Amino acid sequence: QKEVEQNSGPLSVPEGAIASLNCTYSDRVSQSFFWYRQYSGKSPELIMSIYSNGDKEDGRFTAQLNKASQYVSLLIRDSQPSDSATYLCAVSGGSARQLTFGSGTQLTVLP
Amino acid sequence: SQTIHQWPATLVQPVGSPLSLECTVEGTSNPNLYWYRQAAGRGLQLLFYSVGIGQISSEVPQNLSASRPQDRQFILSSKKLLLSDSGFYLCAWRTPHGYTFGSGTRLTVV
Numbered sequence: 159q160k161e162v163e164q165n166s167g168p169l170s171v172p173e174g175a176i177a178s179l180n181c182t183y184s185d186r187v188s189q190s191f192f193w194y195r196q197y198s199g200k201s202p203e204l205i206m207s208i209y210s211n212g213d214k215e216d217g218r219f220t221a222q223l224n225k226a227s228q229y230v231s232l233l234i235r236d237s238q239p240s241d242s243a244t245y246l247c248a249v250s251g252g253s254a255r256q257l258t259f260g261s262g263t264q265l266t267v268l269p
Numbered sequence: 270s271q272t273i274h275q276w277p278a279t280l281v282q283p284v285g286s287p288l289s290l291e292c293t294v295e296g297t298s299n300p301n302l303y304w305y306r307q308a309a310g311r312g313l314q315l316l317f318y319s320v321g322i323g324q325i326s327s328e329v330p331q332n333l334s335a336s337r338p339q340d341r342q343f344i345l346s347s348k349k350l351l352l353s354d355s356g357f358y359l360c361a362w363r364t365p366h367g368y369t370f371g372s373g374t375r376l377t378v379v
Binding site: 192199202207255256260261 | 311320
């Protein structure tokens with residue numbers, strides 16, 4: 159059974175701070191890793207993908223992958239109230255490369 | 270352009286009634302398609318996936334079925350809905366850049 163674990167939160171940070179979201183996965187052969195943002199009542203929106211060990215930066219977002227530790231993280235710099243959402247970690251594997259999702263971390267950025 | 274469409278947006282159905290949710294993609298051919306369900310306050314659970322016409326794989330045994338009658342069409346069905354079928358149903362499509370979700374159908378079974 160493939161598992162993806164996230165800190166359930168909720169996580170609150172002040173505006174302008176760094177938000178750190180963590181995720182671990184159980185399937186060692188997983189190759190692709192994704193972070194989705196989901197606003198209440200909406201469908202998930204892809205914000206970052208990462209495929210190799212190390213850091214990947216895109217604007218205020220940085221994804222970090224450590225395959226040896228089976229660990230993925232997302233850093234959000236200069237957090238804004240508009241970043242308040244649930245963040246879902248997803249890992250791709252299987253014959254159709256289907257995604258397995260964590261339960262999500264709810265982030266609130268306080269003005 | 271490549272887009273994914275899902276309808277209806279909301280649905281209220283009585284217990285025991287049938288269900289049909291449709292998902293279509295545009296701007297691509299032979300896509301991998303997926304149906305997920307999200308219960309209130311929970312993560313996404315994979316229900317079905319399809320790698321081609323007529324090819325359906327089920328991840329969780331339950332009261333639902335899926336079909337792929339055309340290359341870019343994926344349908345989720347039920348003959349008789351249960352209260353436990355309530356949730357947010359999402360269709361997804363694997364693109365070269367990641368997975369894109371439709372806007373979802375919020376189903377309430379009453």
